[in-house]
Amino acid sequence: MIHILLNEQPLEVPHGTRLHQLRNQQQADADLLIINGFPTGGDCQLTDGDQVIMITRGVVPSAEQLESLMMARHTPGVHKRIARSRVGIAGAGGLGSNIAIPLARVGVGELIIADFDVVEPSNLNRQQYFIDQIGQPKVVALKDNLQRINPYVKVSTHHCRVNAQNLREIFANVDVMVEAFDAPDQKAMLTASHLQQASTCPLVAASGMAGYEASNSIRTQKVRENFYLIGDQKTAARPGCGLMAPRVAIAANHQANAVLRLLLGEEPE
Amino acid sequence: MNLRINGQQHTLEKGVTINRLLTQLELQPERVVLELNHQILDMAESLNIELHENDQLEIIQFVGGG
Structure with a gap:
């Protein structure tokens, strides 16, 4: 034989x-x-x-077939831990759409995604949407795209604005929470609310990824217990320094990898 | 009075409020997260809090983009 x-x-x-x-x-x-x-x-x-x-x-391969393919790639123990985890993503723009895709590819069991916005033509410069999705709610378009990649990942969507009052309800029982907003006041609101309301659930946030400065200036930093901040911490989006696909995706993938490391019991930094 | 801000020793006038400090630092309250003596502050209720000797304050500032 x-x-x-x-x-x-x-x-x-x-x-x-x-x-x-x-x-x-x-x-x-x-x-x-x-x-x-x-x-x-x-x-x-x-x-x-x-x-x-x-x-x-x-x-299309069955759930079992895809599961065994993933298992072979990730090693069984690692795959099981990822597959039974639940990750919350607040925002489905440049960061959120670029975070959700790698997390779906590695086989995170459930993604809970909330965003109030619709896909606009200008979003296509960095966000993981297609030209025929313009006008769709981002959560609908993103769920479709994720299911085309891995139909067996559970994706729960909320087409709404996240605020301090509905945060815990939308993202109940997540293992890791991700801040993926665009506006700085929304980033601060989510971070403060999450750290106050769910201090034992790790939060991975991002600040400073506009323009085309050096890739290596984007860092993953542990700010305090259960709070990790990704970015260069200073480069804001403004006229003359727009958000561009590569650097936003670098920050997003720092966030996705931080999530993966947390799910597997490793420190992200 | 002496206190620590983001791990560094600072000397401020007595009785300075959070609001006053943020103004001095040219920071917008709605764009920062504050941790005072290991407690995350609720910004809406915290602007008039007076800082005290030996307080430990962490200021996390967010910039736009995502």
């Missing part, structure tokens, strides 16, 4: 097994065969350690 990986799962097959034979046995309708990273048109004999991926175009 030889040991191969089929669709990321270990499999034992007899010596001399050929690729097309395996396809006929395992996934007869597969129309794309990838062996050790390379798509192949022809048949070949399999050897020990081969990694085979079979794709049936247009067929």
Whole structure:
């Protein structure tokens, strides 16, 4: 017998097994065969350690299949912890849309997203929306995009303004909370309210990511217990220094990685 | 009187309020989060709080953009 990986799962097959034979046995309708990273048109004999991926175009993998693919990539223990977690994101603009996508890709169990806004043409310079989504509420468009990436992530949306009064109700029982607003007074309101109302739940906020200053000036900083602040802390969006896709996405991915580290019991800084 | 602001020793006139301090620092109250002696302050109710000797104040300032 030889040991191969089929669709990321270990499999034992007899010596001399050929690729097309395996396809006929395992996934007869597969129309794309990838062996050790390379798509192949022809048949070949399999050897020990081969990694085979079979794709049936247009067929969405089941929740179980996707789960096992994720598990193989993330290692089982890590994947389970991510999959049973719940993350709240306040704001679905440049930060929120760019935070939600990597968190959905790594398989966070539930994302709770709140935003009052609709997609405007100018948002397309940095926010993860498409031109045919202009005019849609951002939470609706973002949920659609997340479900196209991973339909098995639960996405709960709230099309409303977040304030000190509805904060706890919207983001009840989240493991980590994310501040992803644009306006500085909203950032301060959410931070103060969250730290007062839910002091044991970590908060990951952001301040200072406009323009195109050096990437490495964006930092993750622990401000106090359960409060992490990302950004350069000074570069405000203003005329002549607008918000641009790369730096906003850098800050957003600092935030997403801080969330991931917190979910896995690591200090973000 | 002496107090610590963001970890640094400062000397301020006695009885200075939060509001006065923020004005001196040219900070807008609605854009900052304040932690006084490890307690997060509710800004609307805190502007008239007087600071005291040995107080520890953390000022977290937010700038726009996201």
